[in-house]
Amino acid sequence: MQDSNMEYKNFLRKYLIYMIILTVLAGGIVFLSLKEPFRTKIVRATSSENFTDEDVLTELINRADSHNDNSVLIIGDSIANQLFKNLDKDNDSADVLTSNAAFMITGQYVVFKHYIENHPECKDVYLIMHPLSLSRNFDYEWSYKYSATVLAKNHCLEDLEPSTRNTIYKMYGHLSLTGPFIYMIQESPVLRKLWLNYMAMNREIIPLSSTFELADMYMKNMFDICNSKGVELHLLSTPISMGHKEMIENITDDYAKSWTGSVFPDYIKDIYYYDNAMTEDLSHFSGVYSDREHLDEMIGCVYADEGILLGMR
Amino acid sequence: MNLYSVFFVPFIFIVFIVYYIVPIRYRYIWLLISSLVFYLSNGYSFVFGLSACIVLTHFSAGFISTIHEEKRRKTAFCIAIIAQLILFGCFRLASNRGLFVQLGVSFYSLQALSYIIEVYRKKYPAETNILKVALYICFFPTIISGPIERPANLLKQISEGGKFSYSLAHKGVYAILGGVLLKTMIANPINSMVDMAYSGYWQHTGAVMLWATILYGIQLFADFAGYSMLACGTANLLGFEIAQNFKQPYLAENVKEFWDRWHISLSKWLQDYIYIPLGGSRKGRIRKAINVFVVFMVSAVWHGSGFQFIVWGFLHFLYQFIPAKKTKYLGVRVIKSVACFALIDFAWLFFRADSLENALYILKSIFCQFDLKQTTYYGSYLLGKSKGELLFICLCVLIAFAVELIHEKGITVEALSTKIPLVVRWTIYIVLTLLIVVIYLRNYGTGGASFIYAGF
Secondary structure, three states: OHHHHHHHHHHHHHHHHHHHHHHHHHHHHHHHOOOOOHHHHHHHHOOOHHHOOOOOHHHHHHHHHOOOOOOEEEEEOHHHHHHHOOOOOOOOOEEEOOOOHHHHHHHHHHHHHHHHHHOOOOOEEEEEOOHHHHOOOOOOOOHHHHHHHHHHHOOOHHHOOHHHHHHHHHHHOOHHHOHHHHHHHHHOHHHHHHHHHHHHHHOOOOOOOOOOHHHHHHHHHHHHHHHHHOOEEEEEOOOEEHHHHHHHHHHHHHHHHOHHHHHOOHHHHOOOEEOHHHEOOOOOEOHHHHOHHHHHHHHHHHOOOOHHHHHOO | OOOOOOOHHHHHHHHHHHHHHOOHHHHHHHHHHHHHHHHHOOOOOHHHHHHHHHHHHHHHHHHHHHOOOHHHHHHHHHHHHHHHHHHHHHHHHHHHOOOOOOOOHHHHHHHHHHHHHHHHOOOOOOOOOHHHHHHHHHOOOOOOOOOOOOHHHHHHHHHHOOOOOHHHHHHHHHHHHHHHHHHHHHHHHHHHHHHHHHHOHHHOOHHHHHHHHHHHHHHHHHHHHHHHHHHHHHHHHOOOOOOOOOOOHHHOOOHHHHHHHOOHHHHHHHHHHHHOOOOOOOOOHHHHHHHHHHHHHHHHHHHOOOHHHHHHHHHHHHHOOOOOOOOOOHHHHHHHHHHHHHHHHHHHHHHHOOOHHHHHHHHHHHHHOOOHHHHHHOOHHHOOOOHHHHHHHHHHHHHHHHHHHHHHOOOOHHHHHOOOOHHHHHHHHHHHHHHHHHHHHHHOOOOOOOOHHHHO
16 A cells, blocks of 8 residues: 555656656747747748738827827728728828727727717718628638737727627636737737637627627627718728628628618628629739729729719829 | 646546555446546536446346346346447437537447446446446547457456556556557657648649548557556556457557457457347358458447448458468568558548548549659648658657567567666656647647547
């Protein structure tokens, strides 16, 4: 019996040592992946290159917070971003704060809200989104990285409706939206890879009650704020490839029944469809069609009735 | 949680420490709690299938043991078996349609059936303590993917209480390390390659599909043998010795021998509870052939519901008629082993394909659109990996093969390692652990987190 006890203690000691080594090695890799010079090497060794992109959306919120006398705000998804990016550099009355689809309507709303609070001279707000971006729900692939963490890091979750906050906390967990965790997730591609994949494999998406549930909620908020401040809100669709036409048709009825549909009835009706040959991913313009010259031409075609947007070119 | 998940590392550490603190006569309770936590961490809905199986097994075995009249005893036994099969059938059918998936139901049902049969045959007395029966059925190292245990082995050890044995625990650690290495270094990296080939089979050349099928044979072994090693090693840590499930299967010289080496616990189960009761080889050649056919059809249905599994089972039935003569010449043995692998891998094609139609399409492309030149020119054989990664995988497969050869000679890696100085040994442990962590991180999210056999 005593021998067995001794053997057990001996084994346990080695087991403990091994567990400590394992923890140090695993923790060490994650810790070293936070900063250079090890970051790049560890990212390569662990094949985490796809998780290295920088946080560019924080800059948008910072720009929305910084005061200027501009009177036009353009926000929207990555297609809007492709069309209007940098056009505000030579324009002294407009700010282009376009982002991407994963920032979702919630992110657009936060940028809008901050902008309106800091820009009393604002007269026109253009929200330019693909209908599939407008109706987007929180997921584990992109929304955590591009929406939830960005908003949490910039203390903007409070700007959202309580029901949306609950959804975000329920899906991603409180801990994953706190300061140190966000810092580590943003800085360590290895940790980001682990966490995003873990969530995608183990958690479930909370479905929307209707296709445009989130869109309705935040469009209504934006509409009310605009009305109270005397700002005109424009909801416009990005140009859409023929390849997406069927998907748009599938949600047309849902849109017509939504609150947004009742206030902005022409949003889907006015969609400009272009040939699939102009895009590789059916969303963004590619090849020669992504040149500035062609994009300006496209703005001219799609937004012929919007003088302000035409003037941006 | 499964035996390969990250959470299993702290889980087994806590289970291990508490297990040996608890007095020996109560250890089975701690193990039962741990097993339930482990199993139900995968989904609370799994409690239905498991509890139904436990209750049915315990009471039917208990009832059978109290009847002395042979006819009544047989009737009770038949009812118990039919009830178990109905339960199993319902859960399997529902699982196949994705309605009410019950993880590990194929494994623990066979284990439960084995207990009822052994009690009926009076080879093992009915256990009066339902908690011990429950632990026998849901013992966490084996519940998800086996090995399929027998009451004479596992239930007996549960009743006696697991005692710590240094040599057994040491053996267990090596088995766990071996299992993790097989899964991390071979099964998981190959998984994404095979998936890529089979999910887009219509766009690959025959050469790529043949290559993917060969890889699948390797992946299946590394995945399932790796799991079995993890299961055995974990049980060893807790003082249990459970059935060996693999014995260098790809070194078999013929398909009959292959089944003595591959998924041994299932082969033995089918042999003891189906083949022999049907008459085995005792009732003439035709009857033997029918019995073998029944066994392989049961095995096929147990593995899956599609027609491709039936074809897989039928192929193995046909393979049984190939003369199995052992040879002492190394060259001939090598040729026979390679030929045996080719036959088995051919059958794996049906096992892996999503449907019989897909399998036939793939076969056609292998025979009619091989196109080796295009495959090598465009590097499509890499199947999403870089050349360096593929070389590393090949190196790992070669090392695993060398280890299999060593095991075939009756030498264990554990025994070899004791000859290495302590410092060198621990350095190897650390390097291997670092390698496991890095490769684990590399493959995380590529779909290899679960085990292939957990899906059956």
